Amino acid sequence: MRLIKNAIKTFIAYALHYSGLLSLIKNNRLRDRVCVLAYHRILPDAQAAKTNSADAIITESALFRKHLRWLKDEFHIIDMEELQAILLDNQPMAGNSLLVTFDDGWRDNFEHARSALTAEGVPATIFLPYNYIGSGEVFWQEEMLARLTQLNESEAEADQSLLMELAAIEAGAGKELLRRAVTQLKTKPYAEIYQTLERLRAHQPQSAIDMKLDAYMDWQQVNQLGKERISFGSHALSHRILTQIELDEARHEIVESRSLIKEKTGKKIDTIAYPNGNCNPAIEKIVDESGFRLGFTISRGYVAKDSNPMALPRFNIHTNNSSSKPLFLCTVLNIF
Incomplete structure (x- = not known):
């Protein structure tokens, strides 16, 4: 369904562009x-x-x-x-x-x-x-996903149990499911978010994750x-x-x-x-x-x-x- 939707969007976008309609829309919407x-x-x-x-x-x-x-x-x-x-x-x-x-x-x-x-x-x-x-430091979302990914890729029973408890996801799930679990936490109180992160940190050594790619200036x-x-x-x-x-x-x-x-x-x-x-x-x-x-x-x-x-x-x-x-x-x- 997503592929079909994207294909329709692409068709419409190209039709509007090459017909010249996008320029008319732009000039109208951004006139003032x-x-x-x-x-x-x-x-x-x-x-x-x-x-x-x-x-x-x-x-x-x-x-x-x-x-x-x-x-x-x-x-x-x-x-x-x-x-x-x-x-x-x-x-x-x-x-x-x-x-x-x-x-x-x-x-x-x-x-x-x-x-x-x-x-x-x-x-x-x-x-x-x-x-x-x-x-x-890095944002909690990136750190939590990195740590959940480590649990997901581990074969240790304790890691798999914690993954199931924290993210309601069984080991072997795709990264997209993990990402959704992290995104859903954004609506939770920050005390709950940080408590979850601290449990992960206590369970894993800092060396278990590499956050260099997700660093700030x-x-x-x-x-x-x-x-x-x-x-x-x-x-x-x-x-x-x-x-x-x-x-x-x-x-x-x-x-x-x-x-x-x-x-x-x-x-x-x-x-x-x-x-x-x-x-x-x-x-x-x-x-x-x-x-x-x-x-x-x-x-x-x-x-x-x-x-x-x-x-x-x-x-x-x-x-x-x-x-x-x-x-x-x-x-x-x-x-x-």
């Missing part, structure tokens, strides 16, 4: 609105096959370079300062305007995205989760990017979903991340991307009162002059929704 793209990880195919990250946040590196060329051909690319001027200072908006952003500050942004952005002359903003930059790399056409925003401190923690904790995450990232980079930090894209009026109020000028979700849609500056939409981009120019444009133009 800005499109903001949200990337996460940029990896070569060989590394993408080994990472513990979900497919929905991975863009293959050669494809990413093509994206930038397509964007330059089809859109008026702006940077974050220009977007702020449009929304907050009533500056004019050029048609077909588009902004590129990245969430999380993965090391591959430095190793793979940087060269493509530089070569194509495309500016970008990277939203940084302060606690992970230069710390050697250090501050030296961040500051090197800051010398180029890359700006930074906050992605909070711990990357916890702000609507799932106490309001005082959320306030601490928001206020401190702005101050600490500014201290580390020497640059003003006046934009934030909410972890997992989740916000609500109470969180938006704290963000506004904390001095941020813009806040970003991952809800699909375009930015208009009358958009709520504390809850701006973005389109999440990854290999599976952008593998050809027609599919990429259909995603960016909110057709699929």
